[in-house]
Amino acid sequence: MLKILGAVLVITAATLSGWIQARQYANRPTQIRKLILALRRLQTEIMYGFTPLPDALQRIGEQSGDPIKSIFTGASTDMNPPFNRTAQDSLQAAIESNWKYTAMKAAEKDVLNQLSFTLGTSDRKDQLGHIATAVRQLESEEAAAREEQNRYEKMFKSLGLLCGAFIVILFY
Template sequence: MFKMFGAVLVLLTATLAGFMQARQFAARPSQIRRLILALKRLETEIMYGFTPLPDALRRIGEQSGEPIRAIFVNAADNMSSAHPWTAQESLEQAVMKLWKYTAMKAPEQEVIRQLSLTLGTSDRKDQLGHLATAVRQLESEESTAREEQARYEKMYRSLGLLCGAFIVILFY
């Protein structure tokens, strides 16, 4: 009786681990897409809104879903009067602090880090150019993420179940 319960528990745990890894592959492209949309909104705010950068970051964050929301709102908070940080410092700090809660990987983080180096330090036209470059780079990463999702998502689901079954057979 206890052996059967243990076997079911091992099988269930391995299957859930496989599903969690598959979920990471599924979440990455959608989070990259949301980040691209947020940067396009920031582009619009800079071009037409004449909104101060902290206010623009906060507004964009509030329009975005988690975890993108947290990054932009945290960056805006860091630029408030309580934290008189530059745009680069605040965005980098927000990314370093909150990136672990995303499904995105290092290439997307590097794109945002590179963008933070120029955000708020140059004229409007130059910032729009840097935002457009970041969007193009993220679109490339999104297509890579979609390919990885198609290739690995189903495999990890099956692999979790199969590993669990293998462990159960090994111990029986």
Template structure:
């Protein structure tokens, strides 16, 4: 009886691990899409709203949802007193602090870090062109993420169960 309970627990744990990995593949394209929408909102704020960057980041963060929200809120917080950091420093710090809560990979992080070098340091037209370039890069990353999701999500769900069953067979 105890062996049976142990086998069930091993299979359940391995299956759960497979499902968690599959969920990462499912969450990545959705989070990239949220990030793209947030950058497009930022573009609109810069173009039409004449909103100061920290206020625009807070407003965009409120509309984006987690984990994108925490990155934009962290950047806005670092730009305001008492820290008064530059847009580049505050955005990069917020990315480093909040990135572990996302399902996104290093390519998306690099796009945001590249954008941080130009955000708040040049005129409106230049910033808009850099945001547009970042959006295009993220759209291509989203297409790759959707392709990976279609390829690997189902595989990891099945692989978790099969690995659990294999471990149980090895122990018996």
């Protein structure tokens, strides 16, 4: 009886770990899409709203879902008093502190970091161009993420169960 309980626990743990890994592959394209939509909203705020950057980032953060929300609201908070940090410093700090909560990879992080170098330092037209470039780069990353999802999501779900069964077989 104890062996059967142990076998069930091993299979359950291995299956859950496979499902968790598969969920990372499923969440990445969704989060990239949310990030693209947030950057497009930022474009609109800059182009038509004439909204100060901290207020625009706060508004965009509130409209976005987690974990994208925490990046933009964190950057907005750092740009306002009492911190008064630059747009680059605040966005990079928000990225560093909140990136671990995302399913995104280093390529998306690099795109945001590159955008932070130009955000708030140039005229409106130049900023819109840099945001458009970031959106295009993220769209190509989203396509790659969807391809990875199609390739690996089902595999990790099955692999978790199979590894659990293999471990149980080895111990019996």
